[in-house]
Amino acid sequence: MEVSGIEEEEARAEVDIWNYVFGYAKIAVVKCAIELGIANVIENYGSPMPLSELATALRCEPSRLYRIMRFMVHDRIFKQEPINQHTVGFSSTPLSRRLIKDGENSMAPFILLESSPTWLAPWHSLSARATIEGCPEVFDGVESLVDVGGGNGTTLSLLVKAFPWIRGINFDLPHVVAVAPKSGSIENVGGDMFMSIPNADAAFLMWILHDWDDEECIKILKKCREAIPEDKGKVIIVEAALEEDKEDDELGFVGLMLDMAMMAHTDKGKERTLKEWSYVLRQSGFTRFTVNPICAVQSVIEGYP
Numbered sequence: 001m002e003v004s005g006i007e008e009e010e011a012r013a014e015v016d017i018w019n020y021v022f023g024y025a026k027i028a029v030v031k032c033a034i035e036l037g038i039a040n041v042i043e044n045y046g047s048p049m050p051l052s053e054l055a056t057a058l059r060c061e062p063s064r065l066y067r068i069m070r071f072m073v074h075d076r077i078f079k080q081e082p083i084n085q086h087t088v089g090f091s092s093t094p095l096s097r098r099l100i101k102d103g104e105n106s107m108a109p110f111i112l113l114e115s116s117p118t119w120l121a122p123w124h125s126l127s128a129r130a131t132i133e134g135c136p137e138v139f140d141g142v143e144s145l146v147d148v149g150g151g152n153g154t155t156l157s158l159l160v161k162a163f164p165w166i167r168g169i170n171f172d173l174p175h176v177v178a179v180a181p182k183s184g185s186i187e188n189v190g191g192d193m194f195m196s197i198p199n200a201d202a203a204f205l206m207w208i209l210h211d212w213d214d215e216e217c218i219k220i221l222k223k224c225r226e227a228i229p230e231d232k233g234k235v236i237i238v239e240a241a242l243e244e245d246k247e248d249d250e251l252g253f254v255g256l257m258l259d260m261a262m263m264a265h266t267d268k269g270k271e272r273t274l275k276e277w278s279y280v281l282r283q284s285g286f287t288r289f290t291v292n293p294i295c296a297v298q299s300v301i302e303g304y305p
């Protein structure tokens with residue numbers, strides 16, 4: 001390697017290593033921004049918002065708030081725009097809108113979950129919208145659908161609303177469904193997916209199998225296979241499908257980060273490669289499967305008996 005190449009690599013390493021040292025600062029700042037409601041206040045203001053007004057609205061000490069805002073402007077979370085010759089104001093960006101509490105594309109529950117693992121919020125339905133918009137054909141001809149590990153039924157209620165011909169069964173542990181909201185179009189059933197799963201045309205599993213190791217996944221998938229008809233049945237799995245040897249794939253790297261999160265948050269959970277999906281599905285008695293990409297880290301995997 002030429003001398004300039006080595007120098008360039010050294011200089012890059014010097015920056016990269018500090019990014020690792022202070023990597024926590026980004027999530028800490030973003031968590032703080034969500035808790036204060038900064039993105040909500042700036043979005044509602046409607047035009048570039050001066051620091052003084054932002055500080056008043058948030059009841060924050062202005063010089064500290066300025067430092068937090070400076071960090072976020074540098075990281076392109078907010079924009080800084082001139083209001084007049086003397087004053088600048090802060091404006092929203094597509095990134096800041098993802099920090100709006102209860103916003104349409106809000107990622108706030110995830111950020112709070114990852115920064116405080118015990119914080120379990122309604123982060124359930126985030127991939128549901130991407131599935132509905134990206135893969136509606138998956139639900140064609142599905143008359144009944146059991147959401148295995150469906151939690152409080154939020155995801156299933158979105159699916160049933162989007163595809164009203166579906167009769168939905170929300171299946172989860174008894175103590176979970178006991179407090180799930182009651183709805184006319186969805187039946188809540190309590191049970192253990194390792195023992196038995198209610199019958200339906202299709203079994204839907206979103207963010208379930210990544211909580212378990214291969215052996216446990218195969219047990220769950222075998223129970224899904226028993227629950228669906230041999231001829232027209234299928235499993236619909238919404239999970240990451242990691243692709244190995246794909247360089248410079250930014251969304252792929254998010255999959256690897258998610259894999260780290262699963263290592264931290266679960267006992268034996270993991271994100272799976274296509275090869276690993278093929279293994280668990282075939283071992284569970286599914287003869288073929290398709291992988292449909294959607295606008296998310298996850299894909300929609302359909303497995304057929």
Ligand SMILES: C[S@@+](CC[C@H](N)C(=O)[O-])C[C@H]1O[C@@H](n2cnc3c(N)ncnc32)[C@H](O)[C@@H]1O
Binds near residue numbers: 123171191193
């Ligand atoms: C990560 S959450 C996923 C929730 C839901 N699928 C969603 O996308 O929002 C995992 C769910 O699996 C449920 N679960 C765990 N073990 C289970 C079991 N043995 N039988 C049925 N559900 C189970 C949990 O109660 C929890 O609601």
Ligand SMILES: O=c1cc(-c2ccc(O)cc2)oc2c(O)c(O)ccc12
Binds near residue numbers: 113114261262298
């Ligand atoms: O910490 C997590 C994160 C997820 C997660 C993150 C991003 C996605 O697009 C989907 C899922 O899922 C988790 C999960 O299922 C769990 O049981 C514990 C922790 C997490």
